[in-house]
Amino acid sequence: MALTEIAYAKINLALHVRRRREDGYHELETLFAFVDDGDRLSARPADRDELRIQGEFAATLSDPFDNIVAKALGHLPHRQGLAIALEKRLPVAAGLGGGSADAGAVFRLIRETEGLPDDWAERAAQLGADVPACVGSRACIGRGTGTELVAVENDLAGKAVLLVNPRVPLATGPVFKAWDGLDRGAMPDGPPSAIARTGRNDLEAPAIEICPVIAEILSVLRETQADIVRMSGSGATCFALYRDDEALRDAAAQCAASHPDWWQMTGHLR
Missing domain, CATH: 3.30.230.10 (Ribosomal Protein S5; domain 2)
Structure with a gap:
């Protein structure tokens, strides 16, 4: 079986x-x-x-x-x-x-x-x-x-999410190597919604230096009705969280229309 x-x-x-x-x-x-x-x-x-x-x-x-x-x-x-x-x-x-x-x-x-x-x-x-x-x-x-x-108890479970990648592979090692070494402070406490809202990704800046299209993706996603927009991991995929499926579908359509060559996936947080 x-x-x-x-x-x-x-x-x-x-x-x-x-x-x-x-x-x-x-x-x-x-x-x-x-x-x-x-x-x-x-x-x-x-x-x-x-x-x-x-x-x-x-x-x-x-x-x-x-x-x-x-x-x-x-x-x-x-x-x-x-x-x-x-x-x-x-x-x-x-x-x-x-x-x-x-x-x-x-x-x-x-x-x-x-x-x-x-x-x-x-x-x-x-x-x-x-x-x-x-x-x-x-x-x-x-x-x-x-x-x-x-x-953690995930108060964001079920949240609509859009993933977007420029179809440009970005190795983790060079991004970490390009990090400037500055400690910008601890991750905040609280439920996932609060951490996501007030946290950050310290690898965004070095990743953008290596792969500038990441900045364009973030900009496009911020033009949608997203609650939170951020790069994931060491890039180059970025994500946006939405209040409901309608906002997600609109954002996915908007992104596909403006950049049909970018990869995307829609779903919900587990």
Whole structure:
């Protein structure tokens, strides 16, 4: 019997970078949230692990053996092989945690079929800083490198959201390297709605330096009826939150009409 999972798109409602660490990583505070759409994975029992990639952005993942889905399977004990088909619907290197979301979906598939080992969170962190949050794919606060998670009650659940990407990949490393190193203060306390409203993304400025079209996306989204507009992660995807589905549909249509070459996805926060 085939199992299916959605690799929910991750957005950072706020991302405060506090300092560079000696190990090359950055100390940060972030509010993770997840959209109710993303990549699609289906899995069936097999003699050995297999991975097949299809979908709009499949061509950007040319080496299946280097894919994080394959790595996630290798990180988790499982008695039965899994043949996984990945429909790659999220752009790659886009600030949406696409690969991390795919890995999180694999963890959930293994959890459903055989259960996860007690140290699953450590195994997830070895694959990437966003992976532990993506396993649960529920709103949470991340500290440290993003792997120290605290659950939150999401008062933004169900909020309409528009994701927009210029179809320009933007690697995380150069954006963090371009950060100016200034600590602009801690992420605010309170419910997700308050953190999203008063927080910020400290990587917006360095990302725009590398990929100027991000500023154009933010400007276009701010011309819609959005409640909040921000870049996600290290970019280049930006998001906007709306009061209702009608405002979301109007914004999506407005954006598509003015920039039909940009990728977009609509949905709701989980």
